[in-house]
Amino acid sequence: MLVLLPPSEGKAASGRGAPLKPESLSLPGLAEARAAVLDELVELCAADEDKAREVLGLSEGLRGEVAKNTELRTAGARPAGEIYTGVLYDALDLASLEAPAKKRAARALLVFSGLWGAVRMSDRIPSYRCSMGVKLPGLGALGAHWREPMAQVMPEVAGDGLVLDLRSAAYASAWKPKGGIAGRTATVRVLHAPTRKVVSHFNKATKGRIVRSLLESGSAPANPVELVEALRELHYVVEVEAPTKAGRAWSLDVLVDEVH
Template sequence: MLLLLPPSETKRRGGSTSGLDLAALSFPALTDHRLATLAAIGELSRDLDAAVRALKLGPKSADAAALNVDLRTAPTMPAIDRFDGVLYESLDAPSLAAPPRDWLGRNAVVSSALFGLLGALDAVPAYRLSADSRLPGLSLGRHWRSAQSSALAASEGLVLDLRSEAYAALGPAPRRDDSVYLRVVTEGADGRARALNHFNKAAKGRLTRALAETAAAPATVDALLDWAAETGFVLRRGAPGELDLVVGQP
């Protein structure tokens, strides 16, 4: 199973002082693309005021632009611990025992605007770059789409895509029967399903944690639906190529 996760804008600080090792990252075919984004963000970071504008940072988060200045030597930590948005707070990977963390290392991939596809346990620095950021001389969409899509197409088995649409566009998952996109919905009094925004991230975090803790190994969409029924998740087929995770009204 391949579980595709979005990144988060905010990152935990700190980590190992050994620095970034590009050769140790998953999906080595993306190394040249990673070097190109690192070079572009390095050029942008020569002028932090310009970087703040390009990264669309507000006054309260303007200091995040400085994270991009020394990415090759900055402290690193596993990607699954580095990100700390709503999904990752709900997942709470640092609290997981070794077997669920190993499961994440084998099955979970984080889609990053800077590094492309990252294995959950790949060691990366804190940085600031979004799917819609502008880098000098580099369009993130054109830069990543084909390379990441090719890497995902080479995967075998079930693919469950939990990414936001912006990150899914940077590297579309393969179009096949065992590759599905997850939407989080709630049902109103009229029985209609409605998409959730902020609260969908927490639901995805809970789902990811449950998959890891149960060492889930569904080979097909039907097997995933059976697993969900057994573990208390309301997961059902939605639009073609999609699954709906139904949660209560927040």
């Protein structure tokens, strides 16, 4: 099982240890594309703080994030599983998982990123600010920048098993499962059962709990049908929409009564 996650906008502070070693990151086929984004982002933030803030879509109160980006090559790095915070990651709570579940997380979880393309939880990265929706002056829209390199590396990463896609639309733009991979892919919406509406905060928290439940249970669904069975065994209420055409993903709605 491969689980595709969005990053969090907010991130923990960089560590005090060794700085980023780009060559150590997973998915080495993304190295050239990563270097291009890193170079332009650091240069932009070092040259013109106001322009950088505009490009990155940051408010005045987040001006410090620009300065953070100027130090990406020298700041201490920490495992991505510690850098990403926010609602989904708080609910997932990787640090409190037992050892077997942590090992499954290391194998299964892949976080998409505007700066790095995608990273594993063990990849050591500095804290940064650069969403997939950013359009850099030189490289252009990052979603488009990542499509070709992602198309090259992701089929091997996806393997021949289930792909559980929990990314938001901006991050899904960087890679869309195609062909046989799409038929093994399931996307998930979380709906407030009484209203059948998606609530952003609630949606993220429930997705984090779903991933945690799967990791803790040791469940290893090989396809979307087995995923539905596993989630129902974990007491989730799931509605399924199978693809009507080849090359499309399965759609799952998880219904929850309480919004919290």
